[in-house]
Amino acid sequence: MHRLIPGTARTCFGETAPEFVRYSEEVLFGDVWRREELSLRDRSLITVSALVAAGQTGQLPYHLRLARDNGLSEEELAEAITHLAFYAGWPRAASALEVARTVFPKPASDE
Structure with missing residues (x-):
């Protein structure tokens, strides 16, 4: 099942x-x-990449969470988006990283 x-x-x-x-x-x-x-992990990576490349950030929060549930780490997703900056465009990657920052907030540091 x-x-x-x-x-x-x-x-x-x-x-x-x-x-x-x-x-x-x-x-x-x-x-x-x-x-x-394809594995769920691969499908998530492809879907996130397609959304970033198309500049479609509306569905990105859901698919970033699903990608994490399907085995991709936050670091892998950030790396994929960084890689896409050179192929899909810097502004699209920057917009996607802004979404990722809200979906995966980092804890405040003690410094």
């Missing part, structure tokens, strides 16, 4: 677009994300 990938579509769009919710839950997260050719 597969671990449930929690989505936000039902909460966000359930009353407005029930078919969108069904496609999100059944097709995207129920089928596409479950294909065995």
